[in-house]
Amino acid sequence: MDFNKFSFRVRYGETDQMGVVYHGNYPQYLEMGRVEWLRSIGISYKTMEENGIMLPVISLSIKYKKPALYDDLLTVTTRIQKRPLVRIEFDYEIHNEANELLIEANTVLAFMDTKANRPMKCPDYILDRLNI
Numbered sequence: 001m002d003f004n005k006f007s008f009r010v011r012y013g014e015t016d017q018m019g020v021v022y023h024g025n026y027p028q029y030l031e032m033g034r035v036e037w038l039r040s041i042g043i044s045y046k047t048m049e050e051n052g053i054m055l056p057v058i059s060l061s062i063k064y065k066k067p068a069l070y071d072d073l074l075t076v077t078t079r080i081q082k083r084p085l086v087r088i089e090f091d092y093e094i095h096n097e098a099n100e101l102l103i104e105a106n107t108v109l110a111f112m113d114t115k116a117n118r119p120m121k122c123p124d125y126i127l128d129r130l131n132i
Contacts, residue, residue: 007076030060052115058110077095
């Protein structure tokens with residue numbers, strides 16, 4: 001199972017007047033987790049895009065357990081549990097400093113060839129770096 005952990009602090013602008021993270025910010029946190037997961041296996045999302053591969057989100061599911069608050073140190077754990085084909089599926093957990101589970105989430109993304117504007121198989125250079 002491939003996974004990565006990435007931590008950051010909640011910024012003031014991500015919260016409402018009560019200091020609670022607005023629910024619409026969590027997809028961005030998941031994206032940060034995905035980008036850092038790719039980086040942890042030696043792949044730059046930017047380079048992938050420059051080489052004509054995009055990963056649009058085709059499915060997003062979030063289960064909110066407890067709110068994150070302003071200045072909390074959050075840790076996003078990003079995992080893949082299945083070998084990707086045309087789609088890649090990520091599972092996430094976000095915890096606060098007290099290790100309380102704040103959300104569980106799942107995204108499915110499709111590998112897209114930007115030149116042909118069509119789905120494509122997961123590139124071999126990604127598959128070669130996976131431990132699953």
